[in-house]
Amino acid sequence: MNQDELKRQAAEKALEFLPDSGILGIGTGSTVNYFIDLLAPIKGRYDGAVSSSEASSKRLQAIGMQVLDLNSAGELEVYVDGADESNHQLHLIKGGGGALTREKIIAAASKKFVCIADASKLVSVMGEFPLPVEVIPMARSYVARELVKLGGTPQWREDFITDNGNLILDVHHMEIMEPMKLEAEINNIVGVVTVGLFAQRPADVLILGNENGAKVIEP
Ligand code: 5RP
Numbered sequence: 001m002n003q004d005e006l007k008r009q010a011a012e013k014a015l016e017f018l019p020d021s022g023i024l025g026i027g028t029g030s031t032v033n034y035f036i037d038l039l040a041p042i043k044g045r046y047d048g049a050v051s052s053s054e055a056s057s058k059r060l061q062a063i064g065m066q067v068l069d070l071n072s073a074g075e076l077e078v079y080v081d082g083a084d085e086s087n088h089q090l091h092l093i094k095g096g097g098g099a100l101t102r103e104k105i106i107a108a109a110s111k112k113f114v115c116i117a118d119a120s121k122l123v124s125v126m127g128e129f130p131l132p133v134e135v136i137p138m139a140r141s142y143v144a145r146e147l148v149k150l151g152g153t154p155q156w157r158e159d160f161i162t163d164n165g166n167l168i169l170d171v172h173h174m175e176i177m178e179p180m181k182l183e184a185e186i187n188n189i190v191g192v193v194t195v196g197l198f199a200q201r202p203a204d205v206l207i208l209g210n211e212n213g214a215k216v217i218e219p
Contacts, residue, residue, distance in 0.1 A: 006209030027081025139191020
């Protein structure tokens, strides 16, 4: 199976974790795109979805699903989203697609976070994937200097503006031994909007597409 088939397999398994009705939380990325496609035949069960990006909103609307504002949706039963890396505690690195801030907000507002990925995303120590940090544009250089003090090598994701009008710094060479601590430290830098470390609010369920079938990890 290639990586896309493994992503689709994880997305298919996630259908088993959905409530029968209500409003769904939907993330961003190629794995989630498979999930949105799989929602098409069952969309009638749901009042709509809250989405973490303009791209996912468009895709949801294309299958005929109403996209709702989180402010009027209340607490969500389930949020389904992908990840760039996960450790065995289901702490995640997210934001490869630049949607980390809205993703973190929806994850926080959801009872259950179901993360879907291919098996290559599971690692012992996170940090090989560059850690995305969304920053206010005028703070870019200042935040980059502070990230260097924390041991990283930040690289500006040029020609990319987030859905919130901000910039992304991708931080290379971080060996993330204490994800909760690092998340708090980076969040504390003035000018940081969000760091793409999801440790304080990890996933509740990780579904990994695997050669031997989808594997479900619940710590
Ligand atoms: C977007 C994300 C994605 O969930 C993450 O990048 C994984 O993407 P993909 O499913 O394409 O591998 O965090 O901001």
